[in-house]
Amino acid sequence: MHKHILLIKCKDEKGLLSKVTTLLFENDLNIIGMKEHVDELNNEFYLRCEYTGETNTIKLSETLKKMLPNNSLININPLKKKDIVIYATKEYHCLSDLLIRNYFSELNANIKCVIANHDVLKDIVEKFNIPFYLVSTENKSKAEFETEVLSITNKYQPDYIVLAKFMRILSSDFVNKFEHKIINIHHSFLPAFIGANPYRQAFERGVKLIGATAHFVTNKLDEGPIITQKTNNVDHTFTVEDMSKSGKEIERVVLAEALQYVFEDRIFVTGNKTVIFD
Numbered sequence: 001m002h003k004h005i006l007l008i009k010c011k012d013e014k015g016l017l018s019k020v021t022t023l024l025f026e027n028d029l030n031i032i033g034m035k036e037h038v039d040e041l042n043n044e045f046y047l048r049c050e051y052t053g054e055t056n057t058i059k060l061s062e063t064l065k066k067m068l069p070n071n072s073l074i075n076i077n078p079l080k081k082k083d084i085v086i087y088a089t090k091e092y093h094c095l096s097d098l099l100i101r102n103y104f105s106e107l108n109a110n111i112k113c114v115i116a117n118h119d120v121l122k123d124i125v126e127k128f129n130i131p132f133y134l135v136s137t138e139n140k141s142k143a144e145f146e147t148e149v150l151s152i153t154n155k156y157q158p159d160y161i162v163l164a165k166f167m168r169i170l171s172s173d174f175v176n177k178f179e180h181k182i183i184n185i186h187h188s189f190l191p192a193f194i195g196a197n198p199y200r201q202a203f204e205r206g207v208k209l210i211g212a213t214a215h216f217v218t219n220k221l222d223e224g225p226i227i228t229q230k231t232n233n234v235d236h237t238f239t240v241e242d243m244s245k246s247g248k249e250i251e252r253v254v255l256a257e258a259l260q261y262v263f264e265d266r267i268f269v270t271g272n273k274t275v276i277f278d
Contacts, residue, residue: 003052003079005265010072012038012045019067027060029053035277046268048277082109082159082263088116091165094185095121097252098164099128108263112156115149146174160262172219180269182217183262185255187247210234210243212250214258225274227258
């Protein structure tokens with residue numbers, strides 16, 4: 001039996017749930033999970049519905065557009081693994097965690113390839129029989145580097161790009177090609193300590209909490225819509241190295257949780273915020 005995820009974002013009005021559920025019933029579709037949210041401040045309605053059954057998704061989407069408020073956003077996606085490409089550099093902790101989760105079918109994705117600007121992680125990637133591409137930045141302009149990365153990425157037509165400690169700032173032109181399709185893990189509880197060396201910044205500030213943030217990438221550095229965040233307690237006895245070690249553990253967990261939400265179509269991006277159905 002085919003499973004699909006129906007996502008709706010529109011202006012709120014009376015009777016929306018009734019309209020949607022009646023239409024699914026009339027098409028002999030079985031609802032196996034449904035969650036909704038109303039943003040009263042902006043008068044917006046959000047719905048995630050998982051259903052089973054045979055139907056023409058294009059026709060169903062057109063019918064929904066006719067019965068829902070004007071300018072409604074409607075997506076109907078098959079419930080299947082997402083194809084992803086991972087960008088990396090030298091740090092192994094997030095990439096290795098994703099490789100292992102993928103190997104044991106816990107990631108709900110197909111890692112099509114890994115692209116990195118150093119060959120440090122080549123061996124571990126190839127142990128999992130996943131293609132590894134080295135795209136060096138030496139003697140190349142940023143545009144030349146990104147053109148090569150984009151050429152490889154496009155070969156695989158990924159649903160999403162995951163920055164597993166990629167540590168390079170992508171150009172506006174590159175980001176615009178994948179709006180809300182690039183997920184980054186940042187080693188800080190944003191909006192604190194944006195940019196490089198956040199653990200050094202945290203140490204020097206004497207913070208009592210350190211954290212990590214997974215977010216969609218936009219053209220504003222580390223300011224894209226936040227997906228997940230977590231923190232750990234620290235104190236005056238922690239060195240920069242202690243904070244970094246603790247932070248890496250959080251980064252693994254935060255990135256994996258964020259990707260689960262993304263790959264299961266549980267996220268709506270609205271402005272610079274997210275609505276997430278867990």
